[in-house]
Structure formats: structure tokens, C-alpha cells
Amino acid sequence: MNAGENGTPAIATRDLRMRYGTVDVLHGVDLHVGQGEVVALLGPNGAGKTTTIEILEGFRRRSSGDVRVLGVDPDDGDEAWRARLGIVLQSWRDHGRWRVRELLDHLGRYYAPYGTPQRPRPYDTDELLELVALSDRADAVIATLSGGQRRRLDVAIGLAGRPDVLFLDEPTVGFDPQARREFHELVRRLAGLEATSILLTTHDLDEAERLADRIVILAGGRIVADGSPAALTEQLSGKAEVRYSKDGERHVDAVEDATGHVRELFAKYGENIHDLEIRRSNVEDVYMTLVQEFESGRRTEAPSELAEVAR
Numbered sequence: 225m226n227a228g229e230n231g232t233p234a235i236a237t238r239d240l241r242m243r244y245g246t247v248d249v250l251h252g253v254d255l256h257v258g259q260g261e262v263v264a265l266l267g268p269n270g271a272g273k274t275t276t277i278e279i280l281e282g283f284r285r286r287s288s289g290d291v292r293v294l295g296v297d298p299d300d301g302d303e304a305w306r307a308r309l310g311i312v313l314q315s316w317r318d319h320g321r322w323r324v325r326e327l328l329d330h331l332g333r334y335y336a337p338y339g340t341p342q343r344p345r346p347y348d349t350d351e352l353l354e355l356v357a358l359s360d361r362a363d364a365v366i367a368t369l370s371g372g373q374r375r376r377l378d379v380a381i382g383l384a385g386r387p388d389v390l391f392l393d394e395p396t397v398g399f400d401p402q403a404r405r406e407f408h409e410l411v412r413r414l415a416g417l418e419a420t421s422i423l424l425t426t427h428d429l430d431e432a433e434r435l436a437d438r439i440v441i442l443a444g445g446r447i448v449a450d451g452s453p454a455a456l457t458e459q460l461s462g463k464a465e466v467r468y469s470k471d472g473e474r475h476v477d478a479v480e481d482a483t484g485h486v487r488e489l490f491a492k493y494g495e496n497i498h499d500l501e502i503r504r505s506n507v508e509d510v511y512m513t514l515v516q517e518f519e520s521g522r523r524t525e526a527p528s529e530l531a532e533v534a535r
């Protein structure tokens with residue numbers, strides 16, 4: 225069965241739990257990635273992002289819950305299933321003496337038996353090199369590539385089998401701004417061109433906003449927010465902080481309508497208002513607050529406005 229082509233979600237987990245020894249790391253994660261969707265998994269260090277991805281890739285056995293990737297339980301995934309996944313790890317430093325084209329040709333051969341008329345495998349090496357902008361480095365020895373080129377090769381390696389699902393673990397760490405922008409374009413192109421479903425982890429909120437159709441925030445072993453960047457931004461950055469001094473005292477008011485509030489302040493206190501500042505909280509501020517609250521145990525459930533976004 226070619227699950228990705230008949231409406232089955234690329235990734236679906238229900239009540240996914242993971243316990244290392246006596247420590248619960250995932251407390252019931254319901255994650256859904258549709259075909260051709262780009263989803264960014266965000267969360268602080270130790271939130272369980274890599275654990276989740278490793279379970280989905282079939283590298284780690286979960287403690288409990290239901291998991292399907294391309295309709296298959298990763299614990300039972302065979303070679304044919306594995307050939308439909310692309311994996312880009314945090315850093316891969318092998319094969320330094322190989323040449324770029326040589327390595328991609330070599331890895332591609334593994335996928336050949338798993339091609340279908342709709343999805344020929346492997347990717348044609350020249351096309352792949354062009355896609356990741358490495359055509360002019362095709363004959364270079366891998367050890368001589370720059371950091372950004374090396375990372376693009378990592379992505380090409382993940383794509384060699386023309387995967388239905390691509391996992392990217394912190395793909396742009398160490399990129400300069402230009403390389404980062406090019407990489408974002410590449411990911412968007414892939415999702416559009418090849419209907420590849422992409423699950424990526426990142427610590428960079430800006431990157432998640434730019435790249436993802438949906439952002440999923442993991443904290444305290446649970447999904448605490450799940451929605452499109454636009455929906456999250458709208459829900460999370462509604463309030464503004466109005467800061468001012470009055471009679472020598474500093475005030476900070478969190479309000480929805482900053483302009484109206486300032487108008488009222490001046491109407492009431494006139495020239496007694498000094499040092500006025502208005503600051504609209506952005507997604508990053510709210511993300512930080514949310515994560516800190518979960519980590520300190522002050523909050524155990526997603527706030528209602530985020531639960532709504534998740535729907």
C-alpha cells in the first residue's frame with residue numbers, strides 16, 4: 225500500500241508516551257502531519273523533540289501510544305517503508321574523502337528497487353545537485369566543502385531516495401543568513417514540487433514562522449500549541465505593554481488596545497505621564513513565557529486560547 229498517496233496522513237501519533245527509566249519524557253503527544261505539509265517542532269532543550277523524531281523514524285521504541293508513519297507502525301517498518309523516509313541528522317561528518325556526485329550516486333543505488341511510476345527512485349543525481357545548488361561542486365572532495373555546502377549535501381543525502389517524508393533535525397544550525405535564506409527556499413520548493421511531508425526541529429522561531437505550514441510547540445512532554453504561524457502570531461501577540469512613569473513611579477500595563485489606553489492615560493493624567501513606551505509582545509516573548517511556565521510546573525495544561533488554535 226502506498227499510504228501517502230491515498231489520503232493517509234504522513235505522520236499520526238495518538239497518546240504517544242516515552243519513559244526513560246523512571247523519567248517520563250513524552251506525556252501523550254498527538255501529532256499530525258498531512259501529505260505535503262511542512263511542520264516545525266519547537267521546544268526548549270530536553271523537551272523531547274529528538275526522542276519524538278527518533279520514534280517516528282523507527283530508531284527508538286516508544287513506551288506506549290499509537291504511531292503511524294505513512295500508515296505503518298515504525299516498530300514494524302520494513303526496508304520498503306524505510307526507503308520512503310529521508311533523514312537529515314544534526315551533523316554527519318562521514319565520507320570526507322568521497323566526491324559529492326560519487327556519494328550521491330552510491331547512496332541512490334540503494335533506493336532503486338523501491339521506485340514507483342509516480343515516484344521514481346533514486347533522485348537523478350544531476351537534478352538533485354541542482355536542487356541543492358551544488359552542481360558546481362559535483363566533483364569536489366567532500367572534505368573541501370564549506371560548512372553551508374556540507375549541510376546542503378546532508379540535505380541532498382536525505383533526499384536521494386525521493387522521500388515521501390523528510391525529517392530535518394535542526395537543519396540550519398551554523399548557517400549564515402544567506403545560506404539560511406537559500407535553505408528555506410529549498411524546503412518550500414520541495415514541499416511544493418514533490419509533495420514531500422517535512423517535519424523539522426528548530427530552536428529558531430523566526431525560521432519556524434517562515435518555513436512551516438504549522439508550528440507545534442512541545443514543552444513539559446506535551447504539545448502546548450499547534451497552529452499555523454499566522455494563527456499563533458495572532459493569538460499569542462494580541463496584548464501590548466504600555467510602560468510609563470507617573471508621579472515618579474514606573475507602571476507597566478498589559479492591554480489589547482494600546483492606542484485607546486494611551487489616549488485615556490493622557491486624558492486622565494495629562495502632563496504627569498512621562499517616559500511612555502509601547503511594546504507589542506511577539507511570538508518569541510509568548511513562547512518563552514509559555515515554556516518557562518511549563519518548565520517551572522506553574523502550568524500543566526495548554527492555555528485555552530492555544531487549545532483553540534490547535535483545533
Ligand SMILES: Nc1ncnc2c1ncn2[C@@H]1O[C@H](COP(=O)(O)OP(=O)(O)OP(=O)(O)O)[C@@H](O)[C@H]1O
Nearest residue numbers: 244245247249267268269270271272273274275276
Ligand atoms: N537514551 C536516553 N536515556 C535517558 N534519557 C534520555 C535519553 N535520551 C534522551 N533522554 C532525556 O530525555 C529528554 C528529552 O531529550 P531529547 O533529546 O528528546 O530532547 P530535545 O527536545 O531533542 O532536546 P534538544 O533541543 O536539546 O535537542 C532529556 O531530558 C534527555 O536527557
